Amino acid sequence: MGEIRVLPPEVRKLIAAGEVIERPANVVKELIENSLDAQAKSIYVETLQGGKHLIEVRDNGKGILKEDLPKVILEGATSKIEKAEDLFSVKTLGFRGEALSSIAKVSRITLTSRHFSQDRGYQLLARGGKAEYLREVAHPVGTTVVVEELFFNLPVRLKFLKTAKTERKLITETVVTYALANPQVAFTLIQEGKTVLELKPSSVEERILEIFKLDYPPFRVQAQNEIGKAEIFYYTNFRSNKFFVFLNGRPIFNKELQTYLKNKLGYKTLAVLFLEIPPYLVDVNVHPRKEEVRFLQQRKVLNLLGKLFGEEKTPTPPTEVLKSSAYTEYLKPPQFEILGQIEETLIVAYRKGFIYFFDQHLLDEVVNFALTRDETKACKSSIKAGDKLSKKQMEELLSRWEALGQPKTCPHGRPVFFKIPVGEIFKKLGRG
Template sequence: MNKIHFYLEDVRKTIAAGEVIERPSSVVKELIENSIDAEASRIIIDVENGGKSLIKVADNGCGIYKEDLPLVIQRYTTSKIETKSDLGRITTMGFRGEALASISAVSTMEILSRHKDEDVGKMIKVIGGEIKEERDYQRQAGTTIAVRNLFFNFPSRRKFLHSSNAEFRSIKREVIPFALAFPGISLELAHNNNSIINLAPGSLEERLVELFGEDFFDNMIAFEVSGNEIKIHGYLQKPTVLPLKRNYLFVNKRSVWHSGIFKFIQDYYNLPVGDKPSFIIFIEIEPYLIDLNVHPQKKEVFFLDEHRIFSLLASAIEQSIGERGFYRVELSPVEEGSLFGSAYNEKVWQIHNSYVVAETKNGLVLVDQHAAHERILYEQLQREASFPSQSLLFPIQVTFTTIEIEKLKEIKNVLERYGFKFKILSGNTVIWEGIPAIIESITETDIRAIIEEISKKKVPGLDEILKSIACHSAIKQGDVLSTEEMVNLIEQLFSTEHPYTCPHGRPTLIDITINELEKRFRRR
């Protein structure tokens, strides 16, 4: 008896549907894409029980011809491509011809549609992939699709659905990218008869404010770059604010995931582990330069020439957050005397002996003096293969643990190359006689902290050693700075490659615009 056999038709349909439709949000995504391809200017989404009971998407698009309606639930039927070569120039949101077939196979689905060129529409009711009812139907031009009891015949998938609230959050996450990519389309989303999103047609800027708030918009920087057949534009998070946790990437208005681009942007910001910069990036590219036929859900994309994409992205970042003059503090004399007394002759002050406040063209900036100096020292150390040493007037004697002494011996050559001079004596005692010339002073506590931190690493690399030296040699919180020292600190900070974070990823400064101040004082 043969052990290998063909799947039954209903089993094939169910397995294929599971590849395209993972959860209610997958249904919402596919139906919205169909509405957009139908050139709808208004899309209404109603959801019940997180989409497990009902998902209804209505639009005012061109509609479906009556004779075509029974065909839309058949697998590999589409109005969007005809030949193999069409796959190389996809301009529509949908193209695989699987969405409605997959949805109808695992639900009870009703499709009501009237094409704009016909006087009467049609309704079909499909259960488990089979048409059970069809009749003429009166409605305005457009399409309404209602999906009920998702996965009713696929219990192994239905039992893995999450709570209604969790599934609705997933639906909302799918809807928001469409709202951003198509701001000219009116978009409504309701859950259990409660309106959640109600967006009128507008600009991308208006959508950002409506969805995420004015504070989010104020903390983003608009950019635009272009090259041969490629244009990249959107918004990047200011490097001077905490992560805003919004990341959207669009390729020809399609929301996609590209790990290389996400990592490229994250690496540039150099944020602490776990933090991710926010960005909303639109890549407009000739269709033949990309491959969208990678994943059944069309969430991934391949670029024919990734190098061109990354080169343009690098240019965009440099022009936006990397430009040296963008946040440069332009100090100017106080016209009518200093706010804090005549001793100050510049618009720069120190507060709590820890932070430097300076006026900028657009507001003010708060600089963490320790983090800023740490960044300055770190990049100075990075630029040189070695540093001259300056002798200490009074050598410092420090006693270490046996483990620390062993680690000190391992990195002795590196420390000496960068200007440290010391002698290891008996009893784990070390006499420190010299320090790098770029460091003004150092204490026993600083030396102990450097060695203790390095000792925690099994095999400390050069970069880790330099970070530790910079951190524990920098200006401390509580150190009093003169006006000249504050101005020099800010000027040196903005001459570094990455002025917005310390080597460990903490922010060096916070930028507060005049608009933010006016909102705080309710002037706006």
């Protein structure tokens, strides 16, 4: 007798389900996508043991009708597309009708929902894909999904899960990704009873600032060409390299695109890129987890990105146009006490308990950019590293910069200064 045998259909189905849902973060992703598709304005995520014990996602979306509740855990059951052609005009995040059935097969799932047209809620409980009950319960309009005992019937998958700490990190990353793509939606993330994220509806910039606790807002550049629009937010002083790419609101991965961004932005850059390209030019059906996309006109997509970084770049200036008071004759003395210049590159100054190190070239460049609106001109006409400056020149530079509203970054997004609290120096000297 040979060694090969065909697996029974139940086992094959389980494995297929396990391919889409490999770990708790995949469950979180699918449930958040469903909440977003249901037009939720607020999404609450809670997990225990990195999702191994419990994953709960609660939303205030439109809810699920009582008669639809038992259907949602069936394979291929979706309200989002009807026929194959619809795949080319997918506007929702989900469309396969597989996520909930896959999750249900490998866990104990409790779906509680009240549709906006109903005056009461209903709850469905299923274990290993089999519905155990449907009952009436009190629930506000919206949906709560609780997933427990994940992979109880797939011991191998369970064994391959990482520590709760690692799984937690992946969950946080997932929630952060969707929170960046949907700043108009409130997100809460609670892990092991601790609040990890609590995000109110806001703008993209505010959301980036809040999530990553940046010192100053990211730079923003927009571009468009005949196939679509692109908008990028970037911050060049980050702890590592991190790129988020969203295509029509969907987080995506595309190797060429990642490489392109890395080449353009270099290391230590946080970038959030939004692309808007008509759905018929994008194939999202490449991978069952829908992360990988193929562009039908890749060259035009790269051309669109080129515009973000190339000649036609139009960065939003760090502040409003320079006011006339910034011209030398009207300048007020700076609020800084100039301490000196080091290595003919940095201006060192003191103000209110901090020692500031200014990059003399960038300091001059932001001022000139505000005056000329021309990056190349601003850069060329500015003081260079290596220029020896008198105290008067340094004071003038700082006065001009102050008159401008003290922009923290240059037109390329680099920080103009770095500061250290004098208190920290005292501490180092044992005076703290």
